[in-house]
Amino acid sequence: MTNESFKKIFESDFYINEMVKVWEEGKRWADWVNELSSRFNLGRKVLDVPCGIGRVSYYLAQEKFDVTGLDISERMLDMAKKNVPSAKFLKGDMRMLEKTIGDEKYDIVVNLFNSLGYYSEEDDMDILVSIKNVTKGVAVINIDNRDYVIFNMPETRYSYIPPYMVVDNSRFDPLSSRVETVRKYLDSRGNEVGSLEYSQRYYSLHEIAKMAKRAGFKLLDIYSGYSWKPFDIGDPQMTIVLSPVR
Ligand SMILES: C[S@@+](CC[C@H](N)C(=O)[O-])C[C@H]1O[C@@H](n2cnc3c(N)ncnc32)[C@H](O)[C@@H]1O
Secondary structure, eight states: OOHHHHHHHHTSHHHHHHHHHTTTHHHHHHHHHHHHHHHTTOOSEEEESSOTTSHHHHHHHHTTOEEEEEESOHHHHHHHHHHOTTSEEEEOOGGGHHHHHTTOOEEEEEEOSSOSOSSOHHHHHHHHHHHHHTEEEEEEEEEEBHHHHHHHOOSEEEEEETTEEEEEEEEEETTTTEEEEEEEEEOTTSOEEEEEEEEEEOBOHHHHHHHHHHTTEEEEEEESTTSSSBOOTTOSEEEEEEEEOO
């Protein structure tokens, strides 16, 4: 995706509406990060990247973490600042975090809710290297599991994201391992009121693990979503806990 096409998606009213709908899940993530910090005896300085509208930052701040959120979208950041006045928010590109953050290092860096795969594989490598360079404790990457997606993703999926009925038409391309989705939003009368096109690269564990190692990380643990269940090949999401190799 180019910067312009991603802006069209992430800054649209439709997308923001979807992020608001999953706001509460931020609490689950904050509880999980809190437990992680106890298990690994980590400090409280957290970088939430990309932070979106601040749904995870909000609950992390409530749990007394010292939170910095970073996102490329001004619209997302404006909402995050209003939602979490106690946190610090920065506009920046996760492919080159040092450009915004400089030499600052964080005890915990979280990259949650399938926030890799928007751009090219090289861009994802840049994101991993960039995250490694600002991590002094652990980094957490949470993404969908390609092996689950290819066997469970329906070609057409209907969901209700108030106030819209949402129809996704998705196609998995085995050559590029990208899912191309056309998402249509219908009003209560069934009239189409808008649409968005997504393209996202999905990774299997062995691929993302190899990339993380190349980026200079050591794999500590792999869990299923925001649970403490060890990741299994059939799980929808993987949450990978990494520490930088010094
Ligand atoms: C799926 S949302 C996830 C937000 C947050 N992690 C959450 O769980 O609510 C993806 C976010 O990535 C941001 N984004 C996309 N490309 C980015 C980039 N190159 N650098 C920083 N943020 C980016 C978008 O603006 C959007 O807010």
